[in-house]
Amino acid sequence: MAGKSSKGSKRLLDLRGQTWWFRMAVPAACLDHFDGKTMYMQSLNTGDIKQAMAQRDILEREVRTLFARVKAGEIITSAEEIAEQRGQIYREAMAAVTQSGDSEALQDLVWAAEAEEDALKEEARERFARAFVGDHPIDHHFDAYLGAIKLAPKTTAERRGVLNHFARWCLAEKFRLPDITRKTAGRYVTEVIEPMDRSTAKKHMTALRGYWEYLLMRGHVTGELKDNPWLGQEVVSKRRRVERGEREEERPYTEDELKRLLYARYPDGIDPDWELLLRDALTISCLSGMRQAEVLTLWIEDVHDGVFDIQQGKTEAAARKVPIHPALAEIIQRRTEGKEARDWLFHELAGLRDPGDTFGKRFNRFRVLLQVDDKRPGKRRSLVNFHSARRWFITEARHAGQQIETIRDVVGHKADKKKDITFGVYTTGASAAQLKACIEAVMLPSGG
Template sequence: MAGKSSKGSKRLLDLRGQTWWFRMAIPASCRDYFSGKTMYLQSLSTSDLKQAMAQRDILEREVRTLFARVKSGQVISSDEEMAEERGRIYREVISVTRREGDNEALHEIVLAAEEEERSLKAKARERFSRALSGDHPVDHYFEAYLASIKLAPKTTAERRGVLNRFARWCLAEKLRLPDINRRTAGRYVTEAIEPMDRSTAKKHMTALRGYWEYLLMRGHVEGELKDSPWAGQEVASKKRRVERGEREEERPYTEDELKRLLYAPFPKGIDPEWEPLLRDALMISCLSGMRQAEVLTLWVEEVHDNVFDIQQGKTEAAARKVPIHPALKEIVTRRTEGKQPKDWLFDEVAELRDPGDTFGKRFNRFRKLLKVDDTRPGKRRSLVNFHSARKWFVTQARHAGEPVETIKDVVGHKADKKKDITFGVYTTGASPAQMKACVEAVSLPEAAKS
């Protein structure tokens, strides 16, 4: 299968005692920067393979980027980097001392910073001076910010793309970190974000606000959280009138679409070995409401006592026990038989470099070949995709009369504590019996009789 490596899911990972380490060979052209070392090593501080794999995927991109920067000369001598770090530390100390109002101490620190700046050589002095003044490119702290928020790899990549788009705009406008104020932020919102689809615009605003909150909290830019140039930068609604098609959103499958995906002859143009994977994953999502990533990354030990015991996920509410629908028993038995506890239920994707992305592309090709598609002008994605299975489950459960609160618990949606104190604060969720009844209230459409 394409994308396999000799170590499979443990690629670039090394277990030392009870701790996983990230291990990558350093290119010969970069070894001087790393003091002659041939291997880049970093402890992942976890014994959990899933967590290690998620960290590995993020760290691999960052380290490869670092290697590329070293090769291109963007990352230079350690003396210059040390000068930049010293300038940054001085800046933070000056900021704290100024807030405390200790003018005498502030004077002494500023004098010390000026003395150190004068003692440095030209390039090191420039790096020190820029760090001291906070004068960096806007993307200077991107990777530190992304590492701090610990999102899923796919979400991290999406947020990195959003921030990189802003960085490219700033580069074209010759703007650096100190130049970003309410006016320049407002101009970016007007020029780049307002023309976007509203849901896309919201993602961009969330990423930019989050990045600036990080910069303010770490003292990389001056001010308090309320001083963020993105605070209050709401995307203006273009018009109040709604035209035909404007409110069209991603939707559940129709009964006919789901029948084609589940029962139609497997289309030519895709490796037939993918049929069990695509259809098994789809059935599980349709009868549990589980997200694509939750289905694909299940371990055998997480399928027990008639539940899918989801240990991690997109949100805090994602960790939950979902009852296994009776119609899924054959799939579960077939996929767990003869496997070890930490083997993947869907072992076909365990050795892929990016299981979710590869599966998603294959599934999209599969549904398009079966003419299950709903692409509209102005919409980047089809209104039907794998996530439509989750939407289908929620819709069917609601039509079966299941309580909304129970459906939320099954699919991993958190109750809004501000809007619903009773269910958001005073309950611990649906009982196992309620969740089981909710799952079993949903059934797949029957195949057409030949």
């Protein structure tokens, strides 16, 4: 009988008369919420098995999410939540049918949606109608989008911050998803993005284009990919006089600055329990060229056979094996002893909600108190920061005569295949001996 098997095309479907129904068992933990009903059932308002399967796949995800939220103890008005989910299901089903060109099936869906909306009451009807036309707040799909693109944690947090910036502007202007036209997007670019620093503006444009591409692909907003309102919204380059020092870029530490960070008396006004953490992380970065996030997220199992085995990172080239510098032996021994494979090398950060952000703020306070700072007019950030350790390693390796291509492999920079065919296409990278020699060519300044 249809709906009984957990496998196959008719999974979770039950044919009653000429209409397919969605049928899923309610978990024991959710029974009270559903008034003791053991089965969650919804009419799919179609006799077409293909349409029923398409709606089933969408509804299954939504209902499992609903069950999870109930189990987590969230306060959910069941009828309103389900009405909103049903409106979204109809919207996505109609997008699929429209693309197939089946006008008869499209009309059936429209009639079914209207009938279901008419049967609802007050708030549930309003939420169904909003979901059906995609009328959601700007941030409604943020979590789904950020989960789908699978960026590194630091990049994900940065992308969320950019999108939240736009969402707050829209909230103040009372704009929702259907209100974002090319003209609206152009206004945001003119008023908010154009005054930003060029690199910051580029990050905002990338995030907004990517979010709208996701919304279009998933059918959350109407149109094709070419209708993305952020396409072509290039930030105007404003030519102006360049003042003295304006082109200064973030830089490596000087020898004196690095000595202060590594050896100076730990400053007052900052938690003393953080001294080892801050200086250990800085030392590893200086002698490996690793990024802050790569250092802080190391597990014990990532430190083996004389290498830091980085499994993922900011770019494809970030996944690599970095030889462990001999000068790091004491730190590695101290931080790995007695720990399990999935324990953090920097265990002090394991319980924090956002370890990277917390560490970054604490490190910045640490270096400022040690007078390692380089703020310039018109620059948001100091020209020296934790990333200066990575810049210092690259500079020292280059000054020690190491090949640029080997340094690039050590620090996880990808070769430009268009500009460097030889090393971008026809080589598999530096040998283990070359990588080890590059690492060991860099030495920390003495503490004297």
